[in-house]
Amino acid sequence: METKGRHLEGDTLCDYAEGALDAHAHAAAEAHLRNCPDCLRELQVVRAYFREMTGLEAAKAPANFLADVRARLPQPSPWKAFLLGFMRPVRAIPMQIAVLTVLGITVITAYLYERGGRLSEAPALIPLTASAKEAAGSGEPAEAVQDEAAAGNETDGREEDGKSPPTKAMESMRSALSAKKQGYSEPELANRKAKPMASSAPGSAAREPVVASAPAPTLASVPYAAFAPSGAQPSGSTETYAGKASSEEKKESSDSPGTLASVKQASLHAINLQLRKAGEGPTLLAGLQAMGVEVVPHSDGGPIWYWLQVPASRVAELKPYLERYGTLGRQDGPLPARAAAPLSFDLRVAPPPK
């Protein structure tokens, strides 16, 4: 306890009045105040001070204070305000979920992009013509077709026998398919085809990718017949699946029974599939696409589902097979409108040999 001579210090009186002294100092001050009228009077002054200070009228901020504050805040541009409003729900998402979502979208996009890029290089396969069928049927080696294509290349784009080099190349691919049907394995086919096809007419390269350069997906366990349109099952070696064919090729394709066009024209049914194991997805989907089934991924923000567009007549036999791989949605039925548009990375190649 502080004393000034025989009286209490002003600080001690303030602390006493505030109740800020420890028990011992408080008791000592109290004992002194009982016997010192001067200090008791000073204590009354100190207490009057505290009363007056706490009783001072509270200041009132001007009535338009909030508006004035807001006027000093940076005003976002209408475009920024729109974006902020748009992003507001996103800002409410915890950071971990946001990061995971962005990562997930990135991975899926990269996967689809890579796949789309590869698929965009998929070969343009067109219906086999009668001559090709004959060639295939006669057991003519594929090299003969390659030679023909090479010959076309040697003409450097000039027409030969009324056929343009691209047409020759297309025919060579048809023959290649025919050869494949005869039992050439894919690696063999790749070795046998890559160089000659790659050296085809320069102008035709973009339109007619090399069969062997495509990562021809195989799914040996997929029953091809289950995917083939009812009544449109190609006979013999006429699996005629067209990918990025030109309009002429598409027209040609649509004229032939068993082509993709005819598959499209057949009554299609959409099966909604969610893969049970993500690891099996690429193989299964590539296999399905190889069968000519259009696969359309879709999601409402949750897991990814796939619309599989298959001939209506084959749905019953296909479903048990698909159920081994995933869950079938209850919404399967007529082709949904949003699934009607073909995928940019759609792949249609010849099915694997039976």
Added chain:
Amino acid sequence: MDPGEAEDREWVRKFQDGKEEGFNRLVHRHKDRIFGLCLRMLAGNRDDAEDAAQETFVKVFHGLAAFRMESKFSSWLYRIAVNTCKNKLTSRPHRQAKLHRGLEAAESDAAPSSPSPAQVMDARGKRESIEAAIARLPEDQRILVVLRDIEGRSYEEIAESTGLNPGTLKSRLNRGRRQLQEWLRDYFLALVLAALGWPGGAG
């Protein structure tokens, strides 16, 4: 946690969730106290006080998104207000105005006088006399007297808002108190006598 702090945190969270209503509520809750603090810190100059109080809330708006609620919101708010007022006090225009007022005061009477008994009965005169005495305190003492004896903030909050250690805080605060009691001694004695019913008292 006291109810006021809990409400502050609720509005802070709303603002951090993107609802600007949270900021408006915080301004509404604290504008009078912050304006009063600025008014007393800036020696009763209403224009300066309004400007400082607005600036305080503008700073709050910009810092609120990063406010992690590790301290009380009110302590954080008062710290911003105190620093804003200190910056204003050290700014050139304010120093010039203060010098001008100081010269005027020197010409009349340097020390504030206690209110007369008649003024004691006049609430307006009483308030003006006390406010004038507070305004004459040195800035470092004035802020502590305002925060502790007028606003009733705890010592911990004041230490957090001003960055002073407890010992320095207490000694500066008591210096300011003693100075005010000295300047206003007659007034406080009159109040004491009036309370005791003495004939010389204000009553």
